[in-house]
Amino acid sequence: MxxxxxxxxxxxxxxxxxxxxxxxxxxxxxxxxxxxxxxxxxxxxxxxxxxxxxxxxxxxxxxxxxxxFSLDDIKNRVVSLDDPAEVASVLAEQALVIQKRIENLSEVLRELQALRDEVLQMRSVDFKKYADIIVNLEMKNDLYWMIKHFDNQTLDHIRRRFDKESGEAFMQKFMQLQNEAIELSANGISAASEQGLQFAEKYWAMITDFTGGDMSILSRLVEFGQLDCLDQDWKEKQELANTFIEPALNAYFTKLGVDPFQEGAK
Incomplete structure (x- = not known):
């Protein structure tokens, strides 16, 4: 034995x-x-x-x-090499892979830290909102912090109406029009001018796209914009944009002979 x-x-x-x-x-x-x-x-x-x-x-x-290196790479690629230049090339390729992974992990770390800050500011545990925040962080949406202030009805509306791609496109449009309003105001363009009316038409089309015609959502957004707890830098920028947006919309509705806010309240 x-x-x-x-x-x-x-x-x-x-x-x-x-x-x-x-x-x-x-x-x-x-x-x-x-x-x-x-x-x-x-x-x-x-x-x-x-x-x-x-x-x-x-x-x-x-x-x-x-x-x-993966086991498959080691078995079928790396250890069979016999040319220093080929080995160096494979190592360089792997370095690029690792660099990309580092960049991805750095982004994940940023998102984790941002989500942690949001969680601490929220008054209750809400994993649906956490998921929305994560998606917006992935989209590089700097306004991700807004989500914690939205009520469930508004968030449900957003989830139904937008996917990641259309949501990202909407945010780009919103930021573009906000900056355009600030620029028009800074250049002394009258809100009632043809240029101002054209801007108002684009801005109202964006709002209609967001609400889908549901004026209760618009009312909630107006209430949201009046919250005291919002990011101060964002509030200041929005207030600056609104000095042009609000009179431009008023002039636009007057020209059309409608009052969508009053109609929505009926």
Missing amino acids: EKHNAIPQGYMTVGELAKKMGVTVRTLQHYDREGLLPPSSISEGGRRLYTDRDVVRLHQILSLKHLE
Whole structure:
């Protein structure tokens, strides 16, 4: 029995190799199944046996794994290279992959920190709002902080009306028109001028697109804009834009002979 279980000189068991290299037996078994590190020999009892050459091979595998190469890359691409220029090229490609991953993780870290700040400012746990905040952070929407102030009805309306792509397009349109209003005002353009009326038509079309004709949503947005807890920089910019937007809309509705706010209240 002892002779049957004896390990030939110069060989080691999978357990001994695992201990020597600081990995688990399961890892070595996985590398064997993947064809990366088959044992050099099998004992009469069916035990996997390894040699010092396998130690060297495993060391190479672990080193390349440390550089974030996949097992498939290691098996089918990296270790078969025999030209220094090709090795350098593969390493350069991997460096780009890692750089992109770092950038993605840095962005995720920024989003985590921003979400944490929002969570601490909210008065209750609301994972639906958390999800909306995360989506807007992904969209690079600087107004993501608004979400915590919206009521559920407004948020449900937004979720039904916009997907990620259309939501992003809407926010770009909103910011563009806000900046345009500030610029028109700074240039002394009259809100009742033809240029002002053209702006009002575009702005009202944007609002109609957002509300879908539901004036109760518009009323909620007006109430939202009057909250004291909003970001101060945003409030100041919006107030500056409104010095042109409000009279331009009034002139536009007067020309059309309608009052959508009064009609919506009926």
